[in-house]
Amino acid sequence: xxxxxxxxxxxxxxxxxxxxxxxxxxxxxxxxxxxxxxxxxxxxxxxxxxxxxxxxxxxxxxxxxxxxxxxxxxxxxxxxxxxxxxxxxxxxxxxxxxxxxxxxxxxxxxxxxxxxxxxxxxxxxxxxxxxxxxxxxxxxxxxxxxxxxxxxxxxxxxxxxxxxxxxxxxxxxxxxxxxxxxxxxxxxxxxxxxxxxxxxxxxxxxxxxxxxxxxxxxxxxxxxxxxxxxxxxxxxxxxxxxxxxxxxxxxxxxxxxxxxxxxxxxxxxxxxxxxxxxxxxxxxxxxxxxxxxxxxxxxxxxxxxxxxxxxxxxxxxxxxxxxxxxxxxxxxxxxxxxx
Numbered sequence: 001x002x003x004x005x006x007x008x009x010x011x012x013x014x015x016x017x018x019x020x021x022x023x024x025x026x027x028x029x030x031x032x033x034x035x036x037x038x039x040x041x042x043x044x045x046x047x048x049x050x051x052x053x054x055x056x057x058x059x060x061x062x063x064x065x066x067x068x069x070x071x072x073x074x075x076x077x078x079x080x081x082x083x084x085x086x087x088x089x090x091x092x093x094x095x096x097x098x099x100x101x102x103x104x105x106x107x108x109x110x111x112x113x114x115x116x117x118x119x120x121x122x123x124x125x126x127x128x129x130x131x132x133x134x135x136x137x138x139x140x141x142x143x144x145x146x147x148x149x150x151x152x153x154x155x156x157x158x159x160x161x162x163x164x165x166x167x168x169x170x171x172x173x174x175x176x177x178x179x180x181x182x183x184x185x186x187x188x189x190x191x192x193x194x195x196x197x198x199x200x201x202x203x204x205x206x207x208x209x210x211x212x213x214x215x216x217x218x219x220x221x222x223x224x225x226x227x228x229x230x231x232x233x234x235x236x237x238x239x240x241x242x243x244x245x246x247x248x249x250x251x252x253x254x255x256x257x258x259x260x261x262x263x264x265x266x267x268x269x270x271x272x273x274x275x276x277x278x279x280x281x282x283x284x285x286x287x288x289x290x291x292x293x294x295x296x297x298x299x300x301x302x303x304x305x306x307x308x309x310x311x312x313x314x315x316x317x318x319x320x321x322x323x324x325x326x327x328x329x330x331x332x333x334x335x336x337x338x339x
Contacts, residue, residue, distance in 0.1 A: 011037075011067070069183075069184050096213065120168070123209060151256040249298075268305055272325075
């Protein structure tokens with residue numbers, strides 16, 4: 001059995017997928033790399049995946065499927081994973097080789113000492129085109145380093161410090177037992193990937209290493225603002241899906257409950273600001289309907305989010321209020337460094 005399975009969703013990725021795969025090959029026989037060709041038709045993605053499977057038959061596997069979107073590619077990777085732990089790396093991103101070896105040593109130690117850890121967290125780096133300074137998202141102010149923790153032992157996350165797909169490695173059995181399944185043909189499902197499993201995570205572990213390099217800057221990238229506005233319906237769908245998952249007052253751990261509430265607040269904020277910045281009347285109606293949806297589904301969460309600082313900023317009245325909301329978003333984007 002492999003120690004770590006890494007799934008790489010690929011769709012017309014010939015320009016960058018090799019760099020991603022090569023950084024993961026550093027892990028050698030401890031790693032299983034599942035390259036999921038998600039119906040690529042315009043380039044050599046499938047051919048490249050097959051070549052790696054031939055050249056590294058004990059490490060790489062190539063799986064070809066009809067196009068199902070990022071979520072379905074992750075589903076396929078998880079379904080076929082044989083590793084004790086599971087990680088998703090997008091094909092235009094990469095990992096730090098030295099950090100990978102450090103993480104593998106820690107994962108191996110967990111198994112040798114029979115210590116069950118459900119989620120390992122590491123830092124990630126924004127590799128944003130045009131930015132000389134690379135912003136590192138770390139968690140040393142929130143999570144004690146190199147300790148097995150429970151949720152009640154974590155600190156308070158600040159804005160911009162949320163646990164994203166880039167920062168997590170899960171225990172494979174835990175993901176399968178909680179029946180994690182991401183929607184097909186939907187963008188932004190990485191939010192579901194790092195939200196739905198949380199109440200099922202009993203133990204977590206933090207390593208202060210800059211492991212994952214998150215590339216931002218392609219014009220067609222899903223986190224490009226113009227692209228996100230054009231896909232606002234999918235952003236709202238994912239947000240509603242997350243609202244439907246849990247009634248947050250029933251989450252037992254107070255600190256986990258607060259973290260999940262704050263994550264949901266960020267999702268509501270992103271959906272709201274995209275509707276505002278689109279400057280389209282129909283999208284402003286969608287924003288209003290989304291807040292009403294939250295109110296009907298989880299009134300307690302609605303009250304805390306709507307009348308918190310983010311909720312109030314996103315719901316300032318009138319055209320002038322929307323301008324203030326938009327300006328606040330621009331300032332936050334520059335300060336935090338997100339797209």
